[in-house]
Amino acid sequence: MSEEIDNSKRHFLTVATVVVGAVGVGMTAVPFLSSMQPSARAKALGGPVDIDISKIEPGGLVKAKWRLKPVWVVQRSRAAIAELPKNAGLLRDPDSAEPQQPGYCKNESRAIKPELFVVVPICTHLGCIPLYRPEPGDPSIGPTWPGGFHCPCHGSLYDLAGRVFKNVPAPLNLPVPRYRYVNDKVVRIGEDPAGSHSSYRQPLIW
Ligand code: FES
Numbered sequence: 001m002s003e004e005i006d007n008s009k010r011h012f013l014t015v016a017t018v019v020v021g022a023v024g025v026g027m028t029a030v031p032f033l034s035s036m037q038p039s040a041r042a043k044a045l046g047g048p049v050d051i052d053i054s055k056i057e058p059g060g061l062v063k064a065k066w067r068l069k070p071v072w073v074v075q076r077s078r079a080a081i082a083e084l085p086k087n088a089g090l091l092r093d094p095d096s097a098e099p100q101q102p103g104y105c106k107n108e109s110r111a112i113k114p115e116l117f118v119v120v121p122i123c124t125h126l127g128c129i130p131l132y133r134p135e136p137g138d139p140s141i142g143p144t145w146p147g148g149f150h151c152p153c154h155g156s157l158y159d160l161a162g163r164v165f166k167n168v169p170a171p172l173n174l175p176v177p178r179y180r181y182v183n184d185k186v187v188r189i190g191e192d193p194a195g196s197h198s199s200y201r202q203p204l205i206w
Contacts, residue, residue, distance in 0.1 A: 046066075046067045046068075047190060048066075048188050048189060048190035048191045049064060049065070049066045049071070049188070049189045049190060050182060050186050050187070050188050050189075051064045051071070051073055051186065051187045051188075051189060052185060052186060053073055053075075053116065053185060053186065053187055054184075054185035054186075056073065056075045056116075057075065058075055058077050059075065059076075059077060059080075059134050060074075060075050061073070061074050061075075061132055064189070066120075066177065066189040066190060067190075069120055069122065070120065070121050070122070070129060071118065071119070071120055071121075071177060071189050072117075072118070072119050072120075072121050072132070073116055073117070073118050073187060074116070074117040074119070074132070074134070074160070075115060075116055076109075076114065076115055076116070076117055076160055077115075078115075080134065080147055080160050081109060081114045081115065083136070083146050083147070083160075084108055084109060084159065084160065084161055085108060086146070087146055087159045087163065087165075090165050090166060091159065091163045091164065091165055091166065092163075092164045092165065092166050092171070092172075092173075093163060093164065093172065093173055094163060096110055096163070096173060098172050098173065099200065099201065100124075100172055100173045100174070100175050100176065101173070101175070101176035101200070102176065102177075102178050102192065102196075102200040103196070103199075103200065104192070104193060104196045105176045108161070109161055110161040110162060110163070110173070110176055111161070111176075112179070112180070112181065112193065113181075116187070117160065117161060117162065118176060118177065118179050118187060118189070119162045119174050119175070119176055119177075120174065120175045120176070120177055121149065121174060122174070122175065123151040123153065123156055123170055123174075124156075124164065124170045124171055124172040124173070124174065124175075125151065125153070125154055125156050125168075125169040125170040125171070126153060126154070126169075128151050128152065128153035128154075129151075130149035130150055130151040130152075130156070130158065130174070131149065131150045131151070131152055132149060133145070133147065133148060133149060133150045134147045134148070134160065135147060141157070146159060146160070147159070147160050148160045148162075149162065149174065151170065154168075154169045155168060155169070156168040156169050156170035158170070158173070158174055161173075162174030162175075162176065177189050177190065178190055178191060178192050178200060179191070180192060180193040180194070181193070
């Protein structure tokens with residue numbers, strides 16, 4: 001079994017290395033939305049930012065900014081959520097032992113709701129913005145690719161929970177910010193859910 005996993009990992013990592021210069025074009029069509037709605041005061045103070053998720057589509061991605069950093073909200077399909085446990089043997093930190101997320105997101109999906117993944121998409125190697133590659137078997141990476149994020153700078157790979165794969169330059173999982181649901185249509189970045197005081201300290205990279 002572990003040999004199977006190692007072979008799969010080696011295959012798609014090898015392919016990813018070869019094609020790293022070619023990615024960025026011919027991307028899978030993914031609906032991107034920009035829905036940041038911060039108040040002027042929030043902008044000025046770096047306070048919480050609300051993101052409208054009402055129009056996000058399955059497999060889609062909403063982009064926003066918080067404290068001048070990018071924040072993405074990804075809607076994962078049921079199939080994608082079901083695949084997450086299968087990646088564990090390929091990952092550097094499958095259980096999120098490193099403090100790259102608040103305590104309430106220290107779970108398999110690294111999220112409050114498994115279907116919505118909130119992440120600061122800054123590669124933990126040298127800070128590039130990874131590409132969103134949700135399609136399993138994406139030809140730009142390899143047939144065993146489970147879907148996730150690919151950093152075009154030096155080839156680091158993360159699964160759809162932002163967990164970094166082994167044998168890539170990035171040392172840590174992608175950071176998850178503090179956030180809470182204001183309601184079904186709005187996520188607020190920069191605040192913990194009611195009743196869950198978090199001692200989470202944001203990673204230095206962001
Ligand atoms: S900055 Fe992402 S792999 Fe180097």
